[in-house]
Amino acid sequence: MKISVNSPCPCGSSKKLKKCCKLFHNGLNASNALELMKSRYSAYVVGDSKYIMKTTHEENPDYTDDKDSWSESIKEFSKNSEFNGLVILEFIDGENEAYVTFKALITQHGNDVSFVEKSKFFKINGLWLYHSGVID
Incomplete structure (x- = not known):
């Protein structure tokens, strides 16, 4: 989906994309798993x-x-999904392991889908990485 950097950030903050998540996409390291x-x-x-x-x-x-195939699969998912909202339900912070539980609202092929996922993150060499998620 083409979205302007001056649009509200999809993450739900009140900031513009360019002043929020785009900073991370451009190389800023997240300070915690929630970011x-x-x-x-x-x-x-x-x-x-x-x-x-x-x-x-x-x-x-x-x-x-x-x-190449992983990238194509992500792009296909993004292209065929309309992202309608993100709700953070819980954030359990830790020094090297953290958890974020969230609800995502997505429309795919005309069908509204919402799911709750508890995501696990590890901090490796100072960088937070998404490890896995369990969908409720």
Whole structure:
């Protein structure tokens, strides 16, 4: 989805995309797992597959060394999804392991889908990475 950097950030903050999650997409490191989770959601909205891949832990089931097909799959998902909102339900911070529970509202092929996921994040060499998620 093409979205202007002057649009409200998809993560739900009151900031413009360019003053919020775009900073992370451009290289700023998230200071905690919540920032990473919200910036990853925004990356899906704008179709930034490179950011999604860069911030995914190697133990994640979606992680693959075939970057071309992984990137294409992320872009396809983003292109075929309308992202209608993100609600943070819980954030459990930790020094090297953290959890974010969120509700995402998405429309795919005309069908409204909402799901709740509890995501696990690890801090590796000072960088937060998305490890895995359990959907309720």
